[in-house]
Amino acid sequence: MGSLERRIQAFVKLGDFLRDFRMDDPESAEDEFTLAVERAGSRNGWFTRENLRHALSAWGKELTEENLRSWISAYEIPEKDPKVVAIIMAGNIPLVGFHDLLCVLITGHKALVKLASGDTELLPALIKKLEDFEPHFRGCTVFSEGVMKGFDAVIATGSDNTSRYFEYYFGNKPHIIRKNRNSAAVLTGDESQEKLRALGEDIFRYFGLGCRSVSKLFVPEGYDFQDLFTALIPFEGIKDHHKYHNNYDYNKAVYLMSEFPFLDNGFLVLKEDSGYASPIGAVYYETYDSPGKLKEKLESDREKIQCLVAEGFIPGEVPFGQTQNPSLSDYADGVDTVEFLLKT
Known part of the structure; x- marks a missing residue:
């Protein structure tokens, strides 16, 4: 070799x-x-x-x-x-x-x-x-x-x-x-349109199929999703992909028939849910009333989370728009693959 x-x-x-x-x-x-x-x-x-x-x-x-x-x-x-x-x-x-x-x-x-x-x-x-x-x-x-x-x-x-x-x-x-594992993002309500648009890359790149794709949002109580929906408009073309659109339509129909409340912008469904693994065409969200309590929850759920997108919230966070651009030292699940191989 x-x-x-x-x-x-x-x-x-x-x-x-x-x-x-x-x-x-x-x-x-x-x-x-x-x-x-x-x-x-x-x-x-x-x-x-x-x-x-x-x-x-x-x-x-x-x-x-x-x-x-x-x-x-x-x-x-x-x-x-x-x-x-x-x-x-x-x-x-x-x-x-x-x-x-x-x-x-x-x-x-x-x-x-x-x-x-x-x-x-x-x-x-x-x-x-x-x-x-x-x-x-x-x-x-x-x-x-x-x-x-x-x-x-x-x-x-x-x-x-x-x-x-x-x-x-x-x-x-x-x-x-x-x-x-899935990835999540923490929003405070103070994010600029630029930051929220970058979050769209984290959500929609690879149609949300990757473990580094954001499938869960944590938002403060009373959060207004209108700014987020406005920022995501440039990604509207994703609905023209037939496999994505079929999944979006199907999951939306399931939520309608089950009478689950949800938000919809025509190409993405936002559903309040405690889970992390949202289906294609949907993103789960959960509200928080205390940053301290949210940090405790994220710590207890760390085995479920691949990336956490945030700004100045928690050590090891990933900047908005960068989940699909990992460096060579960003190891899946936080397990150092090289260190493992050197001990093999």
């Missing part, structure tokens, strides 16, 4: 490639990677061109030499015989499992990858590019379609239900097993 320096340089080149990549460039229309991106969009109706472009661009911005060195400098990475790490990936948003694979490869291990059925094209094409840039990576990533065997550790991402199966099958191996 080569030295750490060679591995870093390979990912730097991959970042250069992604920053230069243009989906609509006629000169690369028949390029293998471009064709894989096109197939990804045609096989998964949620993977729109805009969301594919965003995912590829976000990784291009992160995979710079400065970012990679800054991230990896926090660890002591020895050169030792590689272990095989099984990675069971989710497929809810494009390249959602890439960070796990990056962590495995940058630490000198090998990966045995089980792709989600909804995202089978992008990662193999990206790994092919990586292997072209650094031949030592060839054979270090194997994609498995059957029963996974011959691995030393496991990183598995799924739902609360699948996590029980993961625990049963992989509990005797070193593992990271992730369950359902």
Whole structure:
């Protein structure tokens, strides 16, 4: 696999490639990677061109030499015989499992990858590019379609239900097993239109399918949602996506038939609910009367929350509009994947 320096340089080149990549460039229309991106969009109706472009661009911005060195400098990475790490990936948003694979490869291990059925094209094409840039990576990533065997550790991402199966099958191996998490935002009523518009990116990017997508709002008692609805008008075009619109219509109909009170702006339903995992086309909200009590609640619910969007409210908060732009050191569920791999 080569030295750490060679591995870093390979990912730097991959970042250069992604920053230069243009989906609509006629000169690369028949390029293998471009064709894989096109197939990804045609096989998964949620993977729109805009969301594919965003995912590829976000990784291009992160995979710079400065970012990679800054991230990896926090660890002591020895050169030792590689272990095989099984990675069971989710497929809810494009390249959602890439960070796990990056962590495995940058630490000198090998990966045995089980792709989600909804995202089978992008990662193999990206790994092919990586292997072209650094031949030592060839054979270090194997994609498995059957029963996974011959691995030393496991990183598995799924739902609360699948996590029980993961625990049963992989509990005797070193593992990271992730369950359902959702993201929330705390509003005070003093947010500018600019901040609320940025919140729209946190809500609507990837149609709200990601664990970093805001699906729950905490608002002060008596909060007037009109400012929020006004700020979200630029996202109205999301209703033209048929899969999103069908979900929005369905969930709205369920609330109407169940006589649940809700607010509606024509493309998003806001429903008062204590839960975090709102359905597509809807966002839950909950009122608070005391910032102190809300902080206590958020602390008690921290195992349910992936990101908390706020401004000057709580340590570790994410700025408005930035949930879908995590840095290399933003680990899912707050579990340091590199540290785990170094102990494997």
